[in-house]
Amino acid sequence: MEISRHWRLQQQRYGLVGEICPHCSGKIFPPRDVCPNCAGEAKTPYVFSGKGEVFSYTTVYDAPEGYEGNAPYTVALVKLEEGPLVTAQLTDVENGKVAIGTPVEMVTRKLREDGERGMLVYGYKFRPAVAEAN
Amino acid sequence: MRDVYIAGAGLTPAGEHWERSLRELAFYAIEAVAKDAPQPNPEALFVGNMLGGALSHQAHLGALVADFAGLRGIEAVSVEAAGASGGAALRQAYLAVASGSVDTALVVGVEKMTDKVGAGVIAATATAGDSDYESAHGTTPAALAALLMRRYMHTHGVELKHFANFSVNAHLNAKANPNAMFRNTLTVEAFLKAGMVADPVNMFDTAPDCDGAAALLVTAQPGPVRIAASAVATDTLAVHDRADPLSFEAARLSTARAYQQAGVGPEQIQVFELFDAFTIFSALSLEAAGFAERGCGWKLAADNEISIKGRVPVSTFGGLKARGNPGGATGVYQAAEVVLQLRGEAGAGQVANPIYGMSQSLGGAGATAVTHIFERVS
Secondary structure, three states: OOHHHHHOOHHHHHHOEEEEOOOOOOEEOOOOOEOOOOOOEOOEEEEOOOEEEEEEEEEEOOOOOOOHHHOOEEEEEEEEOOOOEEEEEEOOOOOOOOOOOOEEEEEEEEEEEOOOOOOEEEEEEEEEOHHHHO | OOOOEEEEEEEOOOEOOOOOOHHHHHHHHHHHHHHHOOOOOOOEEEEEOOOHHHHHOOOOHHHHHHHHOOOOOOEEEEEOEOEOHHHHHHHHHHHHHHOOOOOEEEEEEEEOOOOOOOHHHHHHHHHHOOOOOOHHHOOOHHHHHHHHHHHHHHHHOOOHHHHHHHHHHHHHHHOOOOOOOOOOOOOHHHHHHOOEEEOOEEOOOEOOEOEEEEEEEEEOOOOOEEEEEEEEEEOOOOHHHOOOOOOOHHHHHHHHHHHHHHOOOHHHOOEEEOOOOEHHHHHHHHHHOOOOOOOOHHHHHHOOOOOOOOOOOEOOOOHHHHHOEOHHHHHHHHHHHHHHHHOOOOHHHOOOOOOEEEEEEEEOOOOEEEEEEEEEOO
16 A cells, blocks of 8 residues: 555645755755755755746656556656756646647646555646646 | 686577576576586676566575575675666676685676566566656656657757667667577668657667576686776666756766776777667767767767777667667676677677777666776787
């Protein structure tokens, strides 16, 4: 079931909570407690806006166990407004109908399921930014 | 540190070996190396393996392989660094001999991929990435390669067709290798029409996972092939944590360290067994090793400078693409193939009179890079 493994990540999965470095002000996601820019200690939480743009993307046809039901699905590297890249699925887009540079925003969606009676794992995905789409 | 030599190389066919278990695959490679170097008498055994625990319910391969091969009692451990496991095992053997701790060490790379199929194998290979922040979102090795490839194509203005010759060349070279999984011709047309795995990475862009085992005997006793350099470097595990995802930093660092140790540069390397798990890996590896400028690695394939007679021969036994990619065994195949090139035993795939050859194994999407440079002594 791996409940604790997913529970530990709830702040990141549901709230995109990373860190900000008190020394160089670098914004860090995923959190790692050591700033990747200046190597200083960085444990101050920082909530990311969830806005960014597509840096790269791919549509996955050969999916791993736990994800077959969703294939094909699109995974992207999203460049967050605050700087970091994050790996996440894109949702609410037709597979492949996305481009590098497309503005996106974070939403909460089901990431995977462990069989019919298993746990459902939720977390962040990104969709084309609604304001821009209108 | 003293000089270290390769006393023997043992290669077995890469492919789908339904009738052979993990331990038997390892043993056949040891038998093969014993034919090449009679009375090996190793004092230590280093087993390169990535997925024994995940796919064969078998960890603890040091003791298992030593036991099964009749080497009971010797020092034996397994070494894991994802796709670079075999290269990392060779590195440990090199250190053990160079330090004077042992005089002779045996390296065995072994992987049993086919006891599970499909989505289970993909999930196991995906553990090479960041479990919490990559694979939890459905990434696979092919997906991570695809993210790099798409961005590379966008940044440098190249198309899928410009990568085709990496795979075409690998299949052509595999024809002379009896241990290769695929010895058929691959055409550019077939490459371009192949079904997608994770676009733009297609079925003929990616190397096939398979079973396999290879072995090397490493010794302080002078012989025809010397390990001129051995170097390992790492990068962030996750691609998204890299300041510049289009630079294979671990590969650049480990190659630079290896060049410095061997006292050579890319212009002296006459054969390069690079880690062509995906064509984008080949392009980025050529750039990281100094064979091409940033954004120009693909040109070596497009201009066919990577052929046996070319400026930078790569995948001379078929590479991962056509010889096959047996996970933790791959790095030992790569190193053994360079050794055969330097001994002039590469048959129809022989590069003309090489003195220096280099092998490089990557773990994950380039998070670990293990580089070895070999020198023909006599």
